[in-house]
Every structure is written in C-alpha cells, then in structure tokens.
Amino acid sequence: MLRQPVKLLRLTIAALAAGTLFRCQTQWIDRPGLAAALFGGTAYAAEAPVSQGLAAARQLNQAFVEIAGRVTPTVVSISSSRTSHSRNRQPGQTLVSMGSGVIVSPDGFILTNNHVIAEAEDIQVVLLDGRTYEASVVGTDYTTDVAVLKARNLEPRANLPVIRFGDSDSSRIGAWVMAIGNPMELGISVTAGIISAESRKIDILSDNPLNRQNNVDLSIESFIQTDAVINPGNSGGALVNLDGELIGINTAIASRTGLYQGYGFAIPINLARRVMEDLIQYGRVIRPVLGVVIKSLDPVGARALGLENPQGVLIEDFTPQSGSPAEKGGLQRMDVILSVEGRPVMYSHQLQETIAKYHPGDIVEVTVFRSGRKLKRPVKLGSKEISAEREVKIADKPLPQTGTLGMQLRNLTETDIRELGLEKQQGVLVEKVTEGGVALKAGLLNGDVILAVNRKPVNNVEEISSLLDDVSPGTAVLLMVTRSGTTHFIGLELP
Numbered sequence: 001m002l003r004q005p006v007k008l009l010r011l012t013i014a015a016l017a018a019g020t021l022f023r024c025q026t027q028w029i030d031r032p033g034l035a036a037a038l039f040g041g042t043a044y045a046a047e048a049p050v051s052q053g054l055a056a057a058r059q060l061n062q063a064f065v066e067i068a069g070r071v072t073p074t075v076v077s078i079s080s081s082r083t084s085h086s087r088n089r090q091p092g093q094t095l096v097s098m099g100s101g102v103i104v105s106p107d108g109f110i111l112t113n114n115h116v117i118a119e120a121e122d123i124q125v126v127l128l129d130g131r132t133y134e135a136s137v138v139g140t141d142y143t144t145d146v147a148v149l150k151a152r153n154l155e156p157r158a159n160l161p162v163i164r165f166g167d168s169d170s171s172r173i174g175a176w177v178m179a180i181g182n183p184m185e186l187g188i189s190v191t192a193g194i195i196s197a198e199s200r201k202i203d204i205l206s207d208n209p210l211n212r213q214n215n216v217d218l219s220i221e222s223f224i225q226t227d228a229v230i231n232p233g234n235s236g237g238a239l240v241n242l243d244g245e246l247i248g249i250n251t252a253i254a255s256r257t258g259l260y261q262g263y264g265f266a267i268p269i270n271l272a273r274r275v276m277e278d279l280i281q282y283g284r285v286i287r288p289v290l291g292v293v294i295k296s297l298d299p300v301g302a303r304a305l306g307l308e309n310p311q312g313v314l315i316e317d318f319t320p321q322s323g324s325p326a327e328k329g330g331l332q333r334m335d336v337i338l339s340v341e342g343r344p345v346m347y348s349h350q351l352q353e354t355i356a357k358y359h360p361g362d363i364v365e366v367t368v369f370r371s372g373r374k375l376k377r378p379v380k381l382g383s384k385e386i387s388a389e390r391e392v393k394i395a396d397k398p399l400p401q402t403g404t405l406g407m408q409l410r411n412l413t414e415t416d417i418r419e420l421g422l423e424k425q426q427g428v429l430v431e432k433v434t435e436g437g438v439a440l441k442a443g444l445l446n447g448d449v450i451l452a453v454n455r456k457p458v459n460n461v462e463e464i465s466s467l468l469d470d471v472s473p474g475t476a477v478l479l480m481v482t483r484s485g486t487t488h489f490i491g492l493e494l495p
Helices: 034-039 052-074 269-282 299-304 348-356 400-405 414-420 438-442 461-469
Strands: 010-017 020-027 075-085 091-103 109-113 122-126 132-141 146-151 176-181 189-200 223-226 238-240 245-254 263-268 286-289 292-296 313-318 336-340 363-370 373-380 382-385 407-411 428-433 449-453 476-483 486-493
Touching (some): 052 075, 052 176, 075 109, 109 245, 292 348, 313 348, 336 348, 428 438, 438 486
Antiparallel strands (some): 010 020, 109 146, 176 189, 176 238, 286 382, 292 313, 428 449, 449 476
C-alpha cells in the first residue's frame, strides 16, 4: 500500500484578464485522504484557491453581462422600405433594408446612420422586448452619415429605455468596447473587442459626390476603429465602453467580402451627438467653421516650414478669402494649426471633427506654428448650413421625371443668386442628387444650376418639368449647367 506522501507540485499560471497579466501559484498539500482516495492508501486532500487572474476574469465577465443587460434594451432594429421604379416609371418591387438605432430619449428619438434610412418611404423600429413602432425622419446629415428618427404612436407612458451618453474624446486605444446591433437580421446581438485606432479616415464619405457643395468636400471622417465584430445590419447601432456609455455609432466595416474581416468603424459620439442636437432643434445642421482651406502636412512640407516632424494642418487660404473667422482671429496663411483648446490635431479630417463638435459663436484657442514660433490665438467660430433633410418641395405637384432621374430641384431665391454669384434669376437649383441615380451618374452635383434644357432656357421648376414631360423615355437631353461660375454641358438619358 502506498504510504509515501505525494510530492509537492507547483504549477505557475499566467492569465490575461482586464488588460493585466497576473501570476499565481497553486500547490498540492501533503494531507491524509488524497492518496487513499486515489490509490486506496493514506488519505490526502487538495486545496485549489481561486487565483487573482481568474477572479479578475470573472469580474470582467460580470461587467460584460451587466452592460449587455443594461444597454441591449436601448438598441432597436430598423427596417426601412421603398418601392423601386421600372424604366417606364411604373412601380416595381419593394426594397427592404435592415439596420440598427439607439434610443436617446424616453419619448422616442432614435439616433442612427443616414445610409440606414436613405430614400426610405416606410420605417419601422423594433425594440428588444418586441414592441414595434412606425418612425418618421426628423433629419439627416449625409456629410457625417448621421440621422435622427422619431417613433410614432407611442403608448401613454411608454417611457422607452434610454442609453447613457459617454465622452468619445476620453476613449483610448486599447480600451474594451462592446458593439450592439442587429447584424444580418439575426436580432439584437452583442460582440466585444477593443478600440484599435482613433481618428481613422477611410474615404467612404469624402468620395461621395453628394458631399460636395461648390466643389468643396464637406464630409467629416474621423472614425473610432474597433475589432469588435460588426457586420451588415450593425450600422446605426451602439458602441459602448465598460461603463455602458455610448461612445460611438457603428457605421462601416473594412472588408473585401462585405462581411466582418477584422475592423469596424464608428462615428465618435461627441460628433454624432452634436449633429443630432441640430437635427432635433433645427431640422438641419448648422456647422461651426474656422473658415480655412487646409491640408495635412507631408514630411517635405513640414521641413520646408521649419517643423521637425509632419505634425499639424497647414492653412492654405481663407474662406471667404477676406474676413473669415480664422483671419479675424489673427491666423495667417501658411500657419500650421497644432491644436485646438489643447487637443492636438495631426490631420485635416481630425481638425474638421474637432471644430464640428463646437457651436457657432464659440471662442476656441488655436495654437499655431508660425516662422519658428508657437502662437496661441482666440478664434470666434462662424457658421455654415450643411446638408439636412429639408422637406424640399420640388413643385406644387409631384414631378416623377425628376424623381426618377434621382434629383430634387427648387426655384432660385435671392440668397441663392447672391451666394452663387449669378447675374440674374435664371435657372433651377439642383438641391440634391441621389446616390446611384441617373443625374449623379451623368455628372450633376448638388448646387448645380440648370440654365437650359435642349437649348431652351428655364427659369423655374414648372418650366423644366414641362420640357421633360415632352421627351420620350430613352431620349437624350442636353442640359446647360453653371457650377462655380463655369458653364458645363451634360447629356442625360431619360429612363
């Protein structure tokens, strides 16, 4: 019979939990009973104390469970539908797209992506508990891909669950995050990961012609990058921190297949919230501006300006060229903007995001590099009305031709004539062109003014509608267009 005590055995374990590497030691203790239990001899017993690493892992696990339980009721599934049209302008099939949104008020305001509900005719939101509501569009901003919906016909005292806002400026690379949304129509789902990068530009908005007004790109891309799994349908959903606070709106993925391949991108909530507040209050976005034409520095340009490293954003010009907010604040051409209110800026898109989070009229301290010195200047921000869902009335009656062409038109106002530098009130303003539409593919842009159709001058929407009514489907028409003071001729085939 075995009588010798079991030899002391030491086992070293490394556990990664909550971002900290812990070491612990577990040992067998020479006690009566263990050998008897195993080999029928003297009894020995084992002690297995819980290690610090395992305890930390359990705490992290519990944090994820609590956050999921608290946040998932505030995230909704969004279903939007629209009717396609055939070439002869007859209604075709109903197209349905799915996405996600986040409830931001008990009375039913919902924050989501513009691309989730773009061109939607009917929108439905479904809560985690199954409650379903029709929703209307409060406003959209395609320069940031933000949209706000309002759930309709809520029950008395519905008191919808509301997410808590965080501070995306305080988020750091390496921090744990959770992505919550409705991926691939599976229903509300939760994934976890870390913030893998900040201020990421991926050119999904800046490449969109809809974001150009008078040849100026107004889009803002400065995404939070995460490795939390994001798939189609997650768009508009929540990216939250370990306090369960909303720090981003999930928007895009980097993928060659259309599915998750490692990285997702979210709009920082400080930017999305600022846009949301404007859309709720005004129905449009009134963006604060420095009034500068800028570009990021490359190593050669930085050396030429006397900087050791390519840091900051170069001021090339002012807009307007005289009397812009930046010029009034003492900034000069060839200044390099290093920071705003102490927050460093490395790239032009990062500066755009930083300024966009303020309000028109705010005074911000701008640090610049000029002729070998760092200078601080207070600048009072100006304002610029950006895109919005403006309820544009094309005419007193629907114009199926312009709608089928994928453009919205309106008559010129005195303000338009002055701002566009037109000599007289002639033409029709292209208020909005639709992505993928005939007008956009032909080369029309937001802000274009159509002066003539097939060499016949037009002065209002009714005249252009009448001329297009007389043209058969499949016929090409020639549009005379003015853009930024230059005349263009664009051929357009009517569907």
